[in-house]
Amino acid sequence: QKEVEQNSGPLSVPEGAIASLNCTYSDRGSQSFFWYRQYSGKSPELIMFIYSNGDKEDGRFTAQLNKASQYVSLLIRDSQPSDSATYLCASSRDTGNQFYFGTGTSLTVIP
């Protein structure tokens, strides 16, 4: 079982819609969670991180964390074609210095 699981997609949404990206993790000791965006041929770019249960909003992006369900999600409101990319979910724990990436979800926003 992978430490971080994501649906590889592809996920397609129309422009202006809400894109919902989901991630589950297996290590209950994981403390921090990250969302990275990666355009084809480019390096991962940090979008958000979240430590506490609940929602965290930054512009059009909202990260949600539910530690009881071991579930992390990223909502992108008013999706734009420029949001088309692969989104990587990652988790980390201080004990053992562990950092895990999921396999990524490919998102396409259709104009």
Add this chain to the structure above:
Amino acid sequence: DTEVTQTPKHLVMGMTNKKSLKCEQHMGHRAMYWYKQKAKKPPELMFVYSYEKLSINESVPSRFSPECPNSSLLNLHLHALQPEDSALYLCASSRAVADTQYFGPGTRLTVL
């Protein structure tokens, strides 16, 4: 400033060549990482340096040799690579291991 720089951007080498990839950060981060990424796959961790000491080596072949000369620099020395080693090589840094990682732009390596 969250910039990590990597040189070169592109590298083509033969299987008998020796080359080095370089990574630099000036954010005062004490953890630095090398990842390998193949097309349509997530980054695969290769090495982690914490306070200039190698703390994680994910069973990478010895033809890859990391070096951390100081807290700002990280090198990856390459020797006798195979064509299957062609990939995007990413460097990242963080304040401490398991903290938020910031990636450099990567080096696109092609082994002929």
